[in-house]
Amino acid sequence: MKIAIAQINPIIGDLSGNAQKIQEMAQRAVKEGARLLLTPELSLCGYPPRDLLLNPSFVDAMAMTLQQLARDLPVNLAVLVGTVAPNCQADITGDKSLFNSMALLENGQIKQSFHKRLLPTYDVFDEHRYFAAGLEANYFTLDNIQIGVTICEDLWNDEEFWGKRSYAVNPIAELAVLGVDLIVNLSASPYSLGKPRFRETMLQHSAIRFQQPLIYANQVGGNDDLIFDGHSFAVNRQGETICRANGFATDLVTVEFDAGQRDLQLSSVVPASPSEDEEIWQALVLGVRDYAEKCRFSQVLLGLSGGIDSSLVAAIATAALGKENVLGVLMPSPYSSEHSISDALALAENLGIKTQILPIGELMQSFDHSLAGLFAGTEFGLAEENIQSRIRGNLLMAIANKFGYLLLSTGNKSEMAVGYCTLYGDMNGGLAVIADVPKTRVYSLCDWLNRNGEIIPQNVITKPPSAELKPGQVDQDSLPPYEILDDILQRLINHHQSAAQIVAAGHEVVVVNRVIQMVARAEFKRRQAPPGLKITDRAFGTGWRMPIASNWVGIKNTDQNTSISTPTVGC
Structure with missing residues (x-):
């Protein structure tokens, strides 16, 4: 199976414009022979939407745009799109009314939704202000391949790597126990100096520890004071980087998953930045x-x-x-x-x-x-x-x-x-x-x-x-x-x-x-x-x-x- 990463630069709140960017990436992915297209966290509305999420009309418009995008996407291409989903239990549990989610779109339909499980509240993040945490491990099956889905922070809780746990659960570990073939992470991870290399090191550790190939799709672009660097990449089960997208630029890269070997094959690896100043x-x-x-x-x-x-x-x-x-x-x-x-x-x-x-x-x-x-x-x-x-x-x-x-x-x-x-x-x-x-x-x-x-x-x-x-x-x-x-x-x-x-x-x-x-x-x-x-x-x-x-x-x-x-x- 060929999987494409759409490293897009969304404009916050531009729902139709962001949907068009996803649509254009989908067309390119089809030409590349991809079966699955990955987009970043909240790719439909852009990250971080902040208090726009408190506006019901904005949330409703996002839902309608998502439905239209599902109808417009090419057939036979599955696409994971970052969006929000309603928390139907909010009135009962007293929790927030939204989930930070990924929607699986295929053949004109919204097939499944997967909810972010770990919600950061440090530094620039304040996700508990808007979202309820997902409670279940996320995965789906596509062409007999089981694909685990994680969203940004879900990746950042490996107690062996960090020496501690910041959250009660480790979504990567749970997916490994379930025996998925591949794990994808859809992110909007803001840039800071040295962070691109650090992310790769962290994922390489998880890949080796859990013997899981991992694909990381990150947002690119500047939104207010935050800069998103892209640098999407993939690592195989041995922890080797086998694909890397350009940094600080929109990009589309593809990687091949070999079902027989249960691993990702070597693809295009763009060089990392040679110096901190650059x-x-x-x-x-x-x-x-x-x-x-x-x-x-x-x-x-x-x-x-x-x-x-x-x-x-x-x-x-x-x-x-x-x-x-x-x-x-x-x-x-x-x-x-x-x-x-x-x-x-x-x-x-x-x-x-x-x-x-x-x-x-x-x-x-x-x-x-x-x-x-x-x-x-x-x-x-x-x-x-x-x-x-x-x-x-x-x-x-x-x-x-x-x-x-x-x-x-x-x-x-x-x-x-x-x-x-x-x-x-x-x-x-x-x-x-x-x-x-x-x-x-x-x-x-x-x-x-x-x-x-x-x-x-x-x-x-x-x-x-x-x-x-x-x-x-x-x-x-x-x-x-x-x-x-x-x-x-x-x-x-x-x-x-x-x-x-x-x-x-x-x-x-x-x-x-x-x-x-x-x-x-x-x-x-x-x-x-x-x-x-x-x-x-x-x-x-x-x-x-x-x-x-x-x-x-x-x-x-x-x-x-x-x-x-x-x-x-x-x-």
Whole structure:
């Protein structure tokens, strides 16, 4: 039996459009001689639909679209389509009224439905808000071959692999006990760095442990802050990867199941990403392209400061949307260095994008004049610095509103973490492209981008980073060196280490305490930031749920080995 994987890029809520994508993949699968077509989790509505699922009319429309799709699909092709199904026992059990399901469509009919059994509630997931858990092992028979069906999280509970169980049941183990010939997993698994390789390692372990060939079909594309990388694949009973689809792109791949050997045969194996930087680059380019297109923007703009962050964002936007659709706006102030302008123009020339120069000196003077009486007797400080950033933010928003552009904000994760950014200034925008990219990774990505020739001007990479909001300013006036800051942030945010643990790793007590306080105080800023593309397993987005008005900051006292609490809301 030949099985095809439809690695599609759905638009959330576009039921007819997503059905058409499945239909087109089905036609291609027939031409490839496939008997079964696999599509990702919730492929009919796109993942994650979130509170659209609370709208009964949306659920009803999905059911009607599914019925029509069943009638439209080619005959003699069985198709597994991700959808929702009603929980008819909800009134009795008090559980949710929907299941996260896969529907088996064949010859114009909905033959069976299979319900997701393990519902994640961590990080970006909140499936208990919408779904009841399926209670039975899922499988069906097609041409005398028994095929087990699992949906995304159903795969992620192998206690031998993880060293523990997160759920009471292991659907893969139950299907193996039932003696199915093959197990398929239909997923919408969001991307984070290294996750494609990790998934393969996990499935290879399960294949060997249970002596089961496994096929993994994953969604691709960007939906809001989440990026789905695709990288669908298949492993045989020996745990060998015998098929791999392209990453970060729509794809259709086929694999042959040999009923005599009860195993999958070697097929096309696309190479994995050769480096972390290339993997991140592909993810961010896809995230920007899909966010713009799915929100119906054809052109983007950003502020070009001559710094490394805006340079990287400009390069990503150009790769995503084409140089003709990117506008870089230079807004020099009296504090801007000559190289901030020359570096920005050199970058624009390398990328081939349009630029516009809007000096802000006169606007700064107007603000100074308006505030002169109120600010009399005070020293130049943060308020005046932030006015410059907010002038720039207003100019960018005015251009975006006037011409219908999507404004891209350019702040990195290190800045977002400690609040080294200005509300209603450089934080303005519809999408924060590198908000989950630490500063040290920004440099790494730019070096990678320049591997075959200069794209990011070398001076942008080598000069000390600066906001240039006052004479001679550099970032390290306010922050620890980025290699120190990023290591502390990684330990604190991603690994949930305590102050004592971070100090034990070699960092100074005073620096650690200060960074922890800055992270806590900046929560109100992050809550007002635009969506940021997620590329790590701990991003400031959907999965970050910290309180703003909190009085807890667990830090190591510089004089005593005790924890102290300080207010977290700052200006």
